[in-house]
Amino acid sequence: MTYIRPAFHHPALPQNELGYTRKDYEGSISTLCAGCGHDSISAAIVEACFELNIEPHKVAKLSGIGCSSKTPAYFLNQSHGFNSVHGRMPSVATGAYLANTDLLYLGVSGDGDSASIGMGQFVHAIRRSLNITYIVMNNGCYGLTKGQDSATADYGYVAKAGHKNIYEAIDLCGLAIELGAGFVAQSFSGDKKQLIPLIKAAMSYQGFAFLNVLSPCVTFNNNSGSTKSYDYIREHNAVMSGMDFIPVKEEITADYQEDTVREIELHDGSYIRLHKLQQGWNPEDKYAVVNALHKARASHEILTGLLYINNDQMPLHQIIRLTDTPLNKLTEQALVPGAGILDQINASFA
């Protein structure tokens, strides 16, 4: 596939290195509620893809069912999208990815979609190290079906409908780390500065890159008893580090003091630079991260930032030693062993 430069752009719109403008990364008009956190995440995806100089048609965006899962229609109109069935996006993404490892896969899901009906597929996509950027737009509730508690709703939070949640929440980041996800980050839809570089880093990572983005549901879960409201998250957000994402070949400047900066080189040569690191925070130390998460949970803090990264993770196509040519490009030539071989096989059954 050769790249064809998009034509007739308004000359004033800023272009990225490939000549695309932000408009080229936008989608249809959102039908979500005004103020929904999910829309901010869509915007961050648009910005991240623009800045990353991604060719939109080289992205496949997949989702399940829910308000969150509708968002792929609201960004990257020039990418193919797949709004599958509830909770089963990971399997559809796995199939798509195996068919063509040349595309970037962006999976979008909700907390209902991933933490309840989709739990099994979520776990196994991680176990297989599916090469995907997997974003959960986590609002602690089922938006599209009108606000039921989800499995990530915190114990004791008070729903808009008035009742108190009586179950313990599933911590998707803790779970992802326990299951061996190679890239685990948490962020907040209201914090673009943090979110955009995280998305860029996730999309540059080879392997399962998980992003749990707290994303308030203004209609059903933004009330005062909520622990997923804009106010609550802002108040309880403990940023573990500032972060920059430095694309391949860009010069690395040293703006920060040595001791608080960490740079992590990804396989494609790009860098994640963490600065203003919290005391002792090392996102490559699994135990430390797990403990920090447990403690934060106990003290009602929400850790955000890049929580964990394992740069040695092998993505699925390498694990199974897939050929470089995308499987969907293989023709009869490559696929059919031929009549002669079939004769031999027949002979072995004669």
Add this chain to the structure above:
Amino acid sequence: MTYIRPAFHHPALPQNELGYTRKDYEGSISTLCAGCGHDSISAAIVEACFELNIEPHKVAKLSGIGCSSKTPAYFLNQSHGFNSVHGRMPSVATGAYLANTDLLYLGVSGDGDSASIGMGQFVHAIRRSLNITYIVMNNGCYGLTKGQDSATADYGYVAKAGHKNIYEAIDLCGLAIELGAGFVAQSFSGDKKQLIPLIKAAMSYQGFAFLNVLSPCVTFNNNSGSTKSYDYIREHNAVMSGMDFIPVKEEITADYQEDTVREIELHDGSYIRLHKLQQGWNPEDKYAVVNALHKARASHEILTGLLYINNDQMPLHQIIRLTDTPLNKLTEQALVPGAGILDQINASFA
């Protein structure tokens, strides 16, 4: 339900406090392979129930599908059993338990049954704090379908069929702890001394009691490259503590040195006594346990014993404030609000 003493036992057979003999806890003849680890676990269940003085008909035993899931037919013939569908035992058990909280629920599953197809239900049974003893007979493979790797098969182990497993294993104990299970233990089918008190403790615990029992599949996963073979487990078994289970009202004797003994009182008044504790091991300290599990995994050790216990866990029926009378005993009297109330309701729609 009044208890009726079983009649006509061979006088020589030892009886427990209720007058039952071990025979009363046995099941049909096993059709598993000779030497299958699962049979040893069945025997341990028989022994534990005998020693615990459980009335067999007060137990409901449920399972999914697999060699492991067949075992409920091989113990406790006087209990009702339910061999449901593959991977979905937790939901059936949840329904059964809600219908009658007066019975003891014993769930039996396999690693295929719980870690693959049943992952979602496993996770959510834990999240709900289902009041059950949940035993996974973990052989790292799919016995009944002839030996495929399961999701608990260790990375790099060599299957009998010759290939090497290329995926990371799911650590069911680590997962259960992360998800908030209140009682998490690991054991080995070949170690009755450890297994029987663990089963007794689990059955006495109120809440989700998880027992991951390594249980070699002699037919498909007992070869030399296996990490779930009898030999391998014996060699890599790191027992975290010796353990006794002391039923309610039994006198607590002090056989052990103070500093290496820990006693944990369960809600029904029985005790778990841990002795020969590993240095610094505290099964009530979640972080310590999680770290120990992670380290053991890295060094190919298999920790066995009671790994984690949280005595403050509330079982599901308390969480949802269920009435004491089992729901299945309620009659029209309790259930029907009556024609008068219906008239009022009708009036509210007039």
Add this chain to the structure above:
Amino acid sequence: MSGINDFVIRFANVNGTGSASANFLFAKTLFRMGIPVSPKNIFPSNIQGLPTWYEVRVCDKGYLGRREGIDLMVCVNPQSLEKDVASVKDGGYFLYDSTKPLHTEFLRSDIHYLPVPLMSLCNENFTDARQKQLFKNMVYVGALAVLLNLDFEVIAQLVGEQFKGKEKLIQPNILALNLGADYVRKHFDFPLSFHAEKRNLTHGKIMIDGNTAAALGALYGGATVVPWYPITPSTSLVDAFTEYAEQYRVDPETGRKNFAVIQAEDELAAMGMVIGAMWNGARAFTATSGPGLSLMNEFLGLAYFAEIPAVLIDVQRAGPSTGMPTRTQQSDVLLAAYASHGDTKNVLLFPSTPDECFELTATAFDLAEDLQTPVIVMSDLDLGMNDHISEPLHWQNGRTYNRGKVLSAEELEQTKGWGRYLDVDHDGVPYRTIPGTHPQKGSYFTRGSSHDEYSRYTEDADTYVRIMDRLLLKFHKAATLVPEPEFYGDDVSAEFGIIYFGTTHHAAMEALDMLSAVDLTAYAMRLKAFPFSQKVRQFTERFDKIYVIEQNRDAQMRTLLINELEIHPERLIKVLNYDGTPITADLIVHKISSDIHSSTLIRS
């Protein structure tokens, strides 16, 4: 143009703007005035900001089905203006918010415009932004009240009931109503040629949605374990159950509950929990819609084969796949009837009205336990989520549950050689036991694998066949136990038959009258259950030509009829509506009469 108590009015709103309660107030006022009314909510699969409509048919004759053709459109949504203007009947009315002038492209010469400055009236009279938006809806209700001659006393009373406990809100609502009313009185002739007139036609009736009624049926039917997974349009059913159970099933002293509503992780789990609970002797049900039904297939097969009672309420929506989640259809019939791999057949019940939702849901528990098999109540979005005029829900005090053949400890004590699947009574239904009943007797091992009469695993060919044949026998027994169909129309001189079920009821009733008005006399049978009873068979044998009306594409009920009753397909003619909107009498009449006109033979 339509006349007194005979018109259709449609409200075009934006969802999430609080129009629902104002629109409901409008419909309920008519109902309280004794006039038959049937509102339909046409809403998007979305939470806020998209067009949503509320359509109210007013009909003295009591026809409660939907009718095409809008007499009066109330449009407060600029997004859908074009479509809304176009949808008004020739000679009809178009009421709109004239705060901003209507673009000339929306002017039709064949309809009347009723400009009311809703927004500016609110702006002038209210300060709070949210109030301004909310009260706009009350303003148009006030305007309509004058235009259509509604009873202001009834309205005021309803507003009072609505804001019971929040009395402060009554006054501003009344103010808003009056703003609209006064504006109309000042600017337009009133009432319109078609308008309301008090009647006594709804006396003793209630106005309720089917989901609430079904929830109450489950409550009265003794459901205690209610696992579920949210899905439109079944969610409100479980919500209603929870609400009433919290009211009537909680010990006021201890706060302890007589029921367990569990939000499951998915529909597979929900059905698994129902099966576990009913296996263990409690009454349980779950409610879902198409996608959930698909996911429950494996478990339904288990319940069928292991003979475990289970109750499922399928509030159908437009499929396939995610389809149109907020549109109605009757398209899960075939899957529900023969759910799961292997040879399986399930009992289905088809309510047509809220009171039947109540009654058939309660009955479902009796049938499920009596027959030890899954029973699926086939509701749909139209029935479940719209308000319908209905007979009041009825429960006879002293009515007892039929728990089926369950052996007590005492009975077990006296029983010899009990086998879980022994057909002792030769009716296909064996005796079961509940765990924990007796220390030595009655335990058995339930399995979805092949089993003998004593519930032991078997691969023996004859045993397997015996069990499978008995399940057929049981299904024949089911045909004698399920609710009988209802019959309508002219038994004596009918020239052809009509079969239908579920929410087609009102449209079918109206169609019957319309047909007989043009001398097409039909006798109609409303199915209430699957399998089909003798009466159903007799009906199908009586006519050479029977129209089968369904709200799906593939004529699924017709397939069941042909397949189970061995009817020649050519005798069953499809009358289908599957566009997601409730079927209309016009459509039925049109399809039947054009078929009759295109064929010659009616009765051979």
Add this chain to the structure above:
Amino acid sequence: MSGINDFVIRFANVNGTGSASANFLFAKTLFRMGIPVSPKNIFPSNIQGLPTWYEVRVCDKGYLGRREGIDLMVCVNPQSLEKDVASVKDGGYFLYDSTKPLHTEFLRSDIHYLPVPLMSLCNENFTDARQKQLFKNMVYVGALAVLLNLDFEVIAQLVGEQFKGKEKLIQPNILALNLGADYVRKHFDFPLSFHAEKRNLTHGKIMIDGNTAAALGALYGGATVVPWYPITPSTSLVDAFTEYAEQYRVDPETGRKNFAVIQAEDELAAMGMVIGAMWNGARAFTATSGPGLSLMNEFLGLAYFAEIPAVLIDVQRAGPSTGMPTRTQQSDVLLAAYASHGDTKNVLLFPSTPDECFELTATAFDLAEDLQTPVIVMSDLDLGMNDHISEPLHWQNGRTYNRGKVLSAEELEQTKGWGRYLDVDHDGVPYRTIPGTHPQKGSYFTRGSSHDEYSRYTEDADTYVRIMDRLLLKFHKAATLVPEPEFYGDDVSAEFGIIYFGTTHHAAMEALDMLSAVDLTAYAMRLKAFPFSQKVRQFTERFDKIYVIEQNRDAQMRTLLINELEIHPERLIKVLNYDGTPITADLIVHKISSDIHSSTLIRS
């Protein structure tokens, strides 16, 4: 008693004792001797220690279906002795391990006993415990070779092939064979009255199981993504695919693979992966059995409605639920055809023989991509897991794949106003694009929710109906593309018709001959696909009476025929076998002739 090359022999073994290869050796020897033979494995759902049988029918006439009545029983399993003795035909033979004496209760006066001290012969000649057990099986093969006049050269050759690479094992195997042979020569008259004689009837044929053949069909058909979840009897299909792919689809230099076999976490995921892969332009399939099919319902509905190609191979077993996992049935037909909630219809293919498993599996990919819809290959346990004599698998070099209407970058460049679901060719099949094809053109949003021709979400009634109607049109097109039925028997003088499909083939062929021998002349149609083509319709119109033979309880294919072709049910008579064993010609003949005798009219 049966005669030369006409007998049935059954081996009664304990599973897990290595009898399979010895029994296979026996059957293969007959095949190599040019004699038609059909082995059936009757095994328990268990790994070790339970009774398992291997039944071999030898038949000069080439009838390859199962036949009731055992001429010679080889019993090496004390557990099943009683049953095994009882199952021998009057006048038949019973060969058993006489190391321990047979209890007198197992002595029948009407059969012949052939005591061979298998165990003691082994004990005397081998030392290793495992070998003693294994070689017992070879001893009875040696004994049978003499009794039945098998060609020792052929046996020796087969043993050589089997132990290629492990030559050390050849000698002891031959020794074991000779032990049995010598013992028979010394103690019994031989050969028996029925025995084998060399023929040339299997020349050019192969002996292969359907699962292996289907796997090869998938390999040649271009499958690259193969997600699956283990389940009997489909597991060996994916095993075979993997094995051949490892051989023929791996770059010998780099070891990199041209395929991805992924063990999914369950069947839902397996089907999801197939859909994802085919959406993305690769050929993918999964194989499963009943329970898996039930779990795939939701995804099948998505693929139907969003028009995504998908290939599924359903190797059917006895349902419902877990049923009898190691027994055969054709009972998933109805669910597969109309899988999922809402109005859905899937394309089904019905292979009867291994070469058809190959061909129809390869074809399934073409059809799925051509029609952009799921295609389900309906195999069964009998076909999939038993060895069958078959035509060799055939692939024409140069055969190309039909990838359907997929737009390339160049085509997109030239296309204006493309819409994913536009019916440009008026055949119901729209054009699709593969992700990543073109930078600006061809992207679209796939959804299981209602969509318009441009794949935009819609709740518009007319648009929805348009799409649903086009899907019906596409299904009609499918009927013109699927493989045509095959016809057998007497076209001219036939008095009635027979319809059947799948593994009923061999029994049906034999039944045709048996019927015509008693002057019941039939013309038979073997269905190969659903939907039904014109030829199928014509056949059904030709006869007043048609017997529909199926291996399920509820006559599921008959339901499809009646429902899709609008046939009067009374013209289609059920001939059913559903006990889990492969159907026999005797059963067919018995049911048809007793129906004919009990009715008078054959042709009106």
